[in-house]
Amino acid sequence: TQLLEQSPQFLSIQEGENLTVYCNSSSVFSSLQWYRQEPGEGPVLLVTVVTGGEVKKLKRLTFQFGDARKDSSLHITAAQPGDTGLYLCAGEAAGNKLTFGGGTRVLVKP
Amino acid sequence: GAGVSQSPRYKVAKRGQDVALRCDPISGHVSLFWYQQALGQGPEFLTYFQNEAQLDKSGLPSDRFFAERPEGSVSTLKIQRTQQEDSAVYLCASSLGGPGNTIYFGEGSWLTVV
Numbered sequence: 001t002q003l004l005e006q007s008p009q010f011l012s013i014q015e016g017e018n019l020t021v022y023c024n025s026s027s028v029f030s031s032l033q034w035y036r037q038e039p040g041e042g043p044v045l046l047v048t049v050v051t052g053g054e055v056k057k058l059k060r061l062t063f064q065f066g067d068a069r070k071d072s073s074l075h076i077t078a079a080q081p082g083d084t085g086l087y088l089c090a091g092e093a094a095g096n097k098l099t100f101g102g103g104t105r106v107l108v109k110p
Numbered sequence: 111g112a113g114v115s116q117s118p119r120y121k122v123a124k125r126g127q128d129v130a131l132r133c134d135p136i137s138g139h140v141s142l143f144w145y146q147q148a149l150g151q152g153p154e155f156l157t158y159f160q161n162e163a164q165l166d167k168s169g170l171p172s173d174r175f176f177a178e179r180p181e182g183s184v185s186t187l188k189i190q191r192t193q194q195e196d197s198a199v200y201l202c203a204s205s206l207g208g209p210g211n212t213i214y215f216g217e218g219s220w221l222t223v224v
Contacts, residue, residue: 006152030209042114042201042215043153050210088152096141096205096213097166100152 004091004101012107013079021074021087021104028069029091033098037086046074048092079108112136114216116202122222123192131187131219135204142185143213144177145201153201159185160207192223 007022023032031050035043047056049065049072056063060083062075076083086105090098115134123129135142141160145153146169155169161182170177174192179185189196199218205211 004152033213040217042203042217044215045212048210048212090152092209096207096209096211097143097155097158098145098153098213099155100145103150103152105150 004089004099006087006089006101006104008104009102010105010107012109015080015108015110016078019076019079019106021089021106023072023074023089023101025070025091029093029099031092032065032069032072033090033092034063034072034074035088035090037088037103043088076106079106081108081110084108114202114204114214116200116216116219118219119217120220120222122224125193125223127192128188128190129192129221131189131200131202131221133185133187133202133204133216135183135185135202136214137183138206139204139214140182140207141205141211141213142179143203143205144185144187145203146171147199147201147218149198156187156200189221192221194223197221197223 033048034046037043047063052067052069054065060077064073086103088103089101117132144156147153157177158166159179174190176188201218203213203215205213
């Protein structure tokens with residue numbers, strides 16, 4: 001069974017602070033994806049990482065994929081209240097099937 | 111429509127009732143997925159269609175759960191004899207198919223079994 005564990009489960013910070021969310025897997029996936037989900041909405045794809053050691057940046061968000069393609073991190077610089085939401089990592093297996101982590105709930109207070 | 115559309119958005123069912131949840135994927139999308147998301151948790155895979163073929167139903171929790179996509183577009187997830195533990199958000203997603211294609215999620219159908 002392929003499992004993805006996210007940490008922390010919950011993060012509350014002040015506007016302007018930095019934060020990092022971790023995603024660790026017991027096995028290798030063909031790619032790893034990060035999603036953000038807001039209340040009452042479905043998850044929305046932020047980024048896909050494929051290559052071990054890959055780093056991708058999306059404005060204030062930086063995504064890293066571990067060399068062994070089993071772990072990943074999401075770093076947000078100078079967080080804003082609009083970054084509040086549930087952050088989910090997901091590993092992609094055959095047939096586009098996704099295995100999700102448990103999620104990290106981020107609250108950015110103004 | 112531009113995105114994945116699900117209906118109903120909210121459903122309250124009495125224990126033992128049957129429910130049907132509908133998903134309209136993005137036009138032209140070959141792959142369609144159903145996920146179940148319990149409160150405060152990440153989504154869990156239920157089943158996957160490629161066109162009308164159900165290629166993977168390994169995540170369906172019991173034989174009370176049944177999904178179909180008879181014409182390769184709209185899909186219905188049916189839950190028979192609902193139980194309280196079925197209370198969750200049911201998410202539908204679609205993609206063009208194949209690895210690397212973006213998966214688009216609907217807003218979900220919130221099911222509460224009382």
